[in-house]
Amino acid sequence: MRSKLYTLYTLSLAALTAGLLPAQETQSGGNPFAQAKFVPDISLILDASCIGRNHSDEAMERLVLPGFTAPEGNDAAHAHGSSNGQRGFNLNYGELVISSIVDPFFDLFLVCDLGEESFAIEEAYFTTRRIPWGLQLKGGKFLSHFGRLNSMHTHQWDFVDAPLIYAGLFGESLLNEKGVRLTWVAPLETYFMLGGEFSQGENSMSFGRDGFSAFDGQIDVKGSDGPNLVVAYAKSSVDIGHLTLLGGLSMAHGKNRINHGIEEGEALAQAGYGTTTITAVDLTLKYLFDSIRCLSLQAEYLHRNGAGDGWFIEPLAERLFVSAPYEQRQGGFYAQMVGRLNKRVRMGGRFDRIMQNDGSRPGETASMPNHLTRYTAMAEYNPTEFSRLRLQYTHDRSLYEATAPGYIQKPANEIILQINLAIGAHGAHAF
Amino acid sequence: MKKFLILIFLAAALSAQAERVQIVTTYPYIASIAEQIGQERVRVHALAGGQWDPHTILPKPSFIARLRRADLLIINGAQLEIGWLPPLMNQANNPKIAVGSKGLLDLSRFVQLMDVPASVSRAHGDIHPDGNPHYYLDPANIPILAQAITAKLIEMDASGTTLYRKNLAAFLQAWNEHLAIWDSKMEKLRGVTVIEYHKNLDYFLSRYEIKIMATVELLPGIPPTSKHIQELEEKIAGCKVCYILQDIYNPDDASRHLAAKFNIPMVKMPHDVGSVPGAEGIFALFEEIVRRLTHD
Incomplete structure (x- = not known):
């Protein structure tokens, strides 16, 4: 059969070369340089919300997480920053994700954060594809894999907002730095991973590189050059029947430049420079009842230890500052339980507590409130895996108004209805 | 002397164990076929359990450890694994089984898929753009999959060619006998x-x-x-x-x-x-x- 066809082919070829037959197109035209098939995976996620709160927006902007955040208007991020900031309707973000295999050696990911009037590169990084021995290199700007929650995007979170201790130590956008990361997965039956990151350390809540100058040069701190931050972690996981456990230990260490309104000389403003070390331990348990129903428990404890030289504006005397060494010892945890009841419904609760909040300077005991607590409950309805409606109620006892005599607690009650939609080629999520 | 011999035997047994082709499959049905073709020359592990919904397997970190040490990953393909496998492969970062390398075998490439949608929209639900991915439940497709797995094993472990061919022949014969009864x-x-x-x-x-x-x-x-x-x-x-x-x-x-x-x-x-x-x-x-x- 094949030889017969071949004979026919050579015959027609002979006829062609002899000029007896015109050449026939086997495929119709089109652009010979078309590259449409090389289009990378593109997806867009939209997040919007409607909020009811017992404090007015203005009052809310004045509230702080004592020892962690400064009132809005200062450059430091705030627990209720750009997302879900206002009572009523909020357009929180559009997240544009573009990713593809570059070549046999690299993958590329780009995550853009689209605001109403802003465009920001949230993440832009490569990962290697061909390094053997279980090693992988990642480079660019990316969410640190510190702890359990930090590497997850906002739309992967089980609650609308970040846990209190994360928001307090890193801000709502978490630890997101320019740098490199090397991970190693051990060649064992059990999952064991070691990772290290080396990055600029620009996070203004705990690290920061920008210098500052105030009071006509009486306070003058030079910026620090990067790379400024080292992060390391170990993670391991075991399966026991239908139960999966994942645990991790993490550490972040770097120089800091803290500046909470020192230029303006406001009451309670402070600034300093020194070093910060943050350690964390995390544990996640997921139990599968069947293919659809599952229960997960997740808890993390984070601790910050910072020390250096600082300046403090006296509470009752604006524009008068003292210079003294400072120390920060702050720690807190969150514990959350989320259950998936059926294909569409998930429910969960979270308990946040910061139980250590000590800042000190010589000759004075810290007066910052301890026991900052928040309770959160949520219920989700997911018509499909691409759309989600979430109702969240928060009773927040962690917010205070910073006044000249000291901190005054302002408990907040908040109800959020959130919608999150994803279109396009959006990649699957990790565990 | 006796002890020494036992030690040598143990060492030989261990090294033979180590030289086995480490196969990871996404689903248990693939593992079952691969075991029958590879037998003592391979070690096969299926990631997903048969009792779970194949579309939404929980991507456990222990799967990363499995993929990390695999020589060969055999998948169902046709996007049945799209919701759980890609991040695991990225985290395991094993160049032997990366997309485009010879240690990744996509079985859907060997069969004709049904219901390939002419247009793709999520208004039609969670459709698979390549067609219905549950092709392995046609018993006539199983011999094709067994042949594809055999060819891959021969490509990766040429010294086992005779054994793989013999096992395939036995598998196909048994399959055809059963198929006649089922039919x-x-x-x-x-x-x-x-x-x-x-x-x-x-x-x-x-x-x-x-x-x-x-x-x-x-x-x-x-x-x-x-x-x-x-x-x-x-x-x-x-x-x-x-x-x-x-x-x-x-x-x-x-x-x-x-x-x-x-x-x-x-x-x-x-x-x-x-x-x-x-x-x-x-x-x-x-x-x-x-x-x-x-x-x-």
Whole structure:
């Protein structure tokens, strides 16, 4: 059969070369340089919300997480920053994700954060594809894999907002730095991973590189050059029947430049420079009842230890500052339980507590409130895996108004209805 | 001396163990075929359990450890694993099984897929743009998959060629014998009409010319609404439906309701090796599917 066809082919070829037959197109035209098939995976996620709160927006902007955040208007991020900031309707973000295999050696990911009037590169990084021995290199700007929650995007979170201790130590956008990361997965039956990151350390809540100058040069701190931050972690996981456990230990260490309104000389403003070390331990348990129903428990404890030289504006005397060494010892945890009841419904609760909040300077005991607590409950309805409606109620006892005599607690009650939609080629999520 | 010999024997046994081709498969049915072809030259591990919904496997970190040490990863393909496997492969970062390397075998490349959608939109539910991915439930496709796995094993471990060929021949012979029996048993169901929960068994049913009137779920991956159930009831009323076929992982309340209302037997159908007791291997899986439909 094949030889017969071949004979026919050579015959027609002979006829062609002899000029007896015109050449026939086997495929119709089109652009010979078309590259449409090389289009990378593109997806867009939209997040919007409607909020009811017992404090007015203005009052809310004045509230702080004592020892962690400064009132809005200062450059430091705030627990209720750009997302879900206002009572009523909020357009929180559009997240544009573009990713593809570059070549046999690299993958590329780009995550853009689209605001109403802003465009920001949230993440832009490569990962290697061909390094053997279980090693992988990642480079660019990316969410640190510190702890359990930090590497997850906002739309992967089980609650609308970040846990209190994360928001307090890193801000709502978490630890997101320019740098490199090397991970190693051990060649064992059990999952064991070691990772290290080396990055600029620009996070203004705990690290920061920008210098500052105030009071006509009486306070003058030079910026620090990067790379400024080292992060390391170990993670391991075991399966026991239908139960999966994942645990991790993490550490972040770097120089800091803290500046909470020192230029303006406001009451309670402070600034300093020194070093910060943050350690964390995390544990996640997921139990599968069947293919659809599952229960997960997740808890993390984070601790910050910072020390250096600082300046403090006296509470009752604006524009008068003292210079003294400072120390920060702050720690807190969150514990959350989320259950998936059926294909569409998930429910969960979270308990946040910061139980250590000590800042000190010589000759004075810290007066910052301890026991900052928040309770959160949520219920989700997911018509499909691409759309989600979430109702969240928060009773927040962690917010205070910073006044000249000291901190005054302002408990907040908040109800959020959130919608999150994803279109396009959006990649699957990790565990 | 005796102890020394035992030590040597142990060392040899251990090194033989180490030289085995480490195969990871996404689903247990692939593992069952690969074990029968590779036998003592391979070590096979399936990531997903047969009792889980194959579309939404929980991507456990322990899978990363498995993928990290694999020489060969065999997947179902046709995007059945799209919701759980890619991040695991990225985290395991094993160049041997990366996309484009010879240690990744996509079985869907060897078969003709049904229901390839002409246009793709999520308005139609969780559709698979490459076609229906449950092709392995056509018993005539299994020999093709066995051949593809054999060819891959020979490519990766040439010194086992004779053994792999021998095992394949034995597998194919046994399969054809079983297939003849299954075909004759299924003959009596030729032409009947059924309802499926999800489009799981289309390949199996079309082989025996069994008509699928509708699916219980509204659209692929989207649970039924009460309006959809009402429409189904109207359809069933004017038609003779032989079975309602329900998979083992989706809620069966809607199927149960329809079955009770119209007095149609609801049959729980296994979809993979290990999904139900009695479906412990690739032969037993089809044995069980045929048994549940024909009762013999």
